[in-house]
Amino acid sequence: MRVSKGDIFERVFINEEVHLQLDQEAGSHVKIHVINAPFSITVNQLEEGCHTEIYGLEHLHGEENVTAETHVTHAVGGGSSTQLIKFVLADNARGRFIGDLKIAPDAQQTEAHQTNRNLLLSETAQMRTQPQLEIYADDVKATHGASTGQxxxxxxxxxxxxxxxxxxxxxxxxxxxxxxxxxxxxxxxxxxxxxxxxxxxxxxx
Amino acid sequence: MNKLLEIKNLHASIGGKEILKGVNLVVNEGEVHAIMGPNGAGKSTLSAVLTGNPAYEVTAGEVYLRGENLLTMEPEVRARAGVFLSFQYPVEIPGVSMTNFMRTAVNEKRAYEGKEPLSAKEFLALMREKKKLLELPDKLNNRSVNEGFSGGEKKKNEIFQMAMLEPCLSILDETDSGLDIDALRIVAEGVNRLKTPQNASIVITHYQRLLDYIVPDFVHVLADGQIVKTGDKTLALELEEKGYEGF
Known part of the structure; x- marks a missing residue:
């Protein structure tokens, strides 16, 4: 779906699987929270001055197995994106984060942050983190961090x-x-x- | 005089290396004991072992708190029974507010004593009262435990927690390290005001300075894992002058 010029698209999903593809027009703002559900969110910033925020929190127990996936593309510059994805894994839970972040050659002055933090509460819980950054513009501020600890x-x-x-x-x-x-x-x-x-x-x- | 703590022939090691090599000590109610000694003598190990730090292994000996075997108690049970450690390096706990932390601790202790938990109102009143003792600002309530506190605030916060929990045995591990003279005075006065005929303190320090403010009844020298000398407060002055050479 399209997020029109200057619009704000904001949602909080709890225990509800999410599949979203959003194309952002100039100056629009996307803010999504997903709590305790698998998700796959694709956001394309097609015009200038867009803001994107994606937050995920997965607290998994037993044999739960959840994948969180984000695909954020800055096609043009002057936009920003923030992603904060956290997993807490107990028992035999399995978590997976796939995070693609792309900054196109024309997307100068983009600010993009992707953070994935995971907490393992048992010896048998497992987390796989696959961040993938493709940055083709040189005048950008981009950070990413992934850590899994106890x-x-x-x-x-x-x-x-x-x-x-x-x-x-x-x-x-x-x-x-x-x-x-x-x-x-x-x-x-x-x-x-x-x-x-x-x-x-x-x-x- | 009632015996509060009794340590008999305590041996302890970390990572297979023996640090304590037979410590003997009796602390009675109402007493202040200073433990001094060179770096690496085992001062901090003693405080860690008494409080049940899982990083250390007790290899021999016995410890009794009011006649009960301390070494078989979980760390939290030792704390509820009245053993308090003012940490040399208080731990920062991001995301856990002082209020939430302290309220949980106070009510766990009350439950252990068979008392009802404090209501939010009673608890906050208690926080306010005890905070005055240490000249700590109210804004600390909403901050995360020790996070972003200055060195002085961290140490004051330790003594504040001691005031909240009213332990029978306080172990102050290098509480003077990193304190300027004003903070040292406030911390020491706080400790002195918490003193009762029923409780006792073990003050672990490398320097005599703190003992100008918290006057000990006994001074022990811990060297190479054993208490090698015991005296009164004049021993601390002697050590300050002559250093630890010869121990």
Whole structure:
């Protein structure tokens, strides 16, 4: 579908598989959150001055296997894109992130950021990350980062030393890890945002 | 005088290397013990082992807190039983607010003691009261634990947590390191005000400076994994003058 000139296309999907292809016209703004569902999102910035934000949060358990896929193309310059994709993987869960980011030769003065952070909570959980950046313009600001790690042992011990059970300490750290993805949900979806944040903080009450 | 902590022939190692080689120490209620010694003597290892840091392995010996075997308790149970460590390097925990962290800790301890959890209102009032003691600003409540705190704020925050949790045994690990004189005074005054006839402190330090403010009843020299000398506060002054050579 097309996002018309100057329009804002904003959606929050929760537990709902998402397949989207968006073509952005000049000055339009796309902001998408996907929580706990597979997704494949393709965005083409066809005209100048577009903004794209894609946020994904996958908290997987058991035998769950989820792929998150983004394909962002800056065909022309003066636009920006931000992607923040996070996976939390417990038990035998499998996660996969495929992130294609393309900045065409004409897309000067583009600002593009892609970040994928993953937290493995068990020895048997697995994450595959495949970022692919193709940058053909030279006057751009582009960053990408991908990391997969485990809970910070020193933080866990610090909390235990204050009397917090290991299980609760882990929960606090996992919640902290997930929080920033949710916090950036716009006021338009403040109900959903607060619900999600409460669900996170509620765990430790 | 009631015996609070008893350490008998404690041996501990990390990565197969023995650090503590037979530590013996008795701490009674109401006492302040300073443990001094050269770098690498095992001072921080002792605090890590007493609090159950999983990186260290106890290879021999016994430790009792009010007669109960401390070494078989999980780290969080030791904390709820009243063992508190003021960390030499307090850990930053991005995304976990001081309020959420502290409220969880306080209510876990209350549950352990069979008490009802504090309501949000009671808890915030307690935070305010204890914060005054350390001259900590209110804005710290909403910040993540230790994140972006200055060195002085981190150490004040440790003593603030100590004030909130009211431990029976406080271990202050190099609390003076990285503190300017004003922060040192505030931290030391905080510790002194928390002193009661029922609790006790172990102050681990390399320098005499902190002991000008927190006056110890006993000073122990830890060298190469053992307590090699014990004296009163004048021993600290002597060490300051002569250094640790000869130990």
């Amino acid at each position: 809970l910070d042992e020193s933080a866990l011990f610090y909390m235990q030393q204050r009397g917090i059970s290991k299980q609760k300490a882990r929960q606090l750290l996992v919640n902290a890890f997930m929080k920033d993805v949710i916090e950036v949900i716009s006021d338009q979806y403040s109900d959903v945002r607060e619900q999600l944040l409460n669900a996170i903080d509620g765990v430790v009450e």
